[in-house]
Amino acid sequence: MRARTRRYDDRMPEDAVGKTGRPTETRNKPVRPRDRLGRPQAWGAENALELEDFDAMPIEQVHRLGREHLNAGRYFPAHEAWETAWKKARNTDDAEFFKGLSQLGAGYVHLLRGNAHGTIRLLRRASGRLAGYPDGHREVETSRVARQADVLAKAVEEGEVRPGEDAVFEPPRV
Numbered sequence: 001m002r003a004r005t006r007r008y009d010d011r012m013p014e015d016a017v018g019k020t021g022r023p024t025e026t027r028n029k030p031v032r033p034r035d036r037l038g039r040p041q042a043w044g045a046e047n048a049l050e051l052e053d054f055d056a057m058p059i060e061q062v063h064r065l066g067r068e069h070l071n072a073g074r075y076f077p078a079h080e081a082w083e084t085a086w087k088k089a090r091n092t093d094d095a096e097f098f099k100g101l102s103q104l105g106a107g108y109v110h111l112l113r114g115n116a117h118g119t120i121r122l123l124r125r126a127s128g129r130l131a132g133y134p135d136g137h138r139e140v141e142t143s144r145v146a147r148q149a150d151v152l153a154k155a156v157e158e159g160e161v162r163p164g165e166d167a168v169f170e171p172p173r174v
Contacts, residue, residue, distance in 0.1 A: 037112055037165075038076030051077055054084035062088070063098070063138060067174050070105055075112065079105030097137060100129025101174070104149060108172065114164040116156050123153040140174055148172055 032040045033047040041047070054062045066081035079102055086098035104126035110118030131146040152169055155161040161169050 034076075038079075038109055039113065049076065051080055054081050059085050059088045059094075063101075066101060066105070067140075070108075070172060070174050073171055075105050075108035079109055081105075094138070096129050097133050100126045100133075101140075103129065104145065104172070104174075107149065107153075111152075111156065111161075111163050111167055111169065112165050116163045119156050119163055120153045123149040123156075127153070145172065145174055 031047070031051075033043065033045040034040055034049040036048045038049060052065060054065070057065075062081050062085045066078045066085065069075070069081060070078035082098050082102035082105055086095060086102050089095045089098050103122045107119050107122035107126055110122060127146040127149040130140070130142045130149070133140075133142045135141050135143050148170070149172075152161065155169070156163060161167055
């Protein structure tokens with residue numbers, strides 16, 4: 001039997017490799033260094049992105065931080081905040097709402113990373129989920145945000161907006 005090749009370098013603790021399920025205090029993976037757009041960097045590289053410990057916060061605070069990050073153009077932290085809120089809201093009426101917001105943040109991340117396909121798919125998924133909630137749900141104008149996501153997805157699809165770090169688009173407000 002051949003020895004299994006490690007995909008990570010020696011700086012990643014052995015007990016963090018291959019874990020599945022929900023993180024616990026004894027099983028959390030180490031924080032991977034990331035660039036400002038959230039792309040993982042090599043272990044040991046300088047981290048350009050500090051994220052709050054969303055898991056330790058109540059869902060209302062996580063949502064507030066997601067809104068603040070998105071409105072400030074920090075799309076990866078917004079995505080991460082709402083992804084945490086989505087997981088905290090499992091089996092509730094808000095699960096799809098937070099999933100939609102998480103996808104909204106991810107759509108803008110893909111836009112700045114230059115990924116047109118990811119931008120279009122995630123913005124459309126976000127729009128579809130958010131449109132199912134009434135305006136004012138958790139203080140979000142869902143119909144406007146959904147419409148804005150659709151408009152941007154179409155503009156990327158038709159080549160009117162070119163994805164990349166220098167993409168020209170109307171920044172979202174949530």
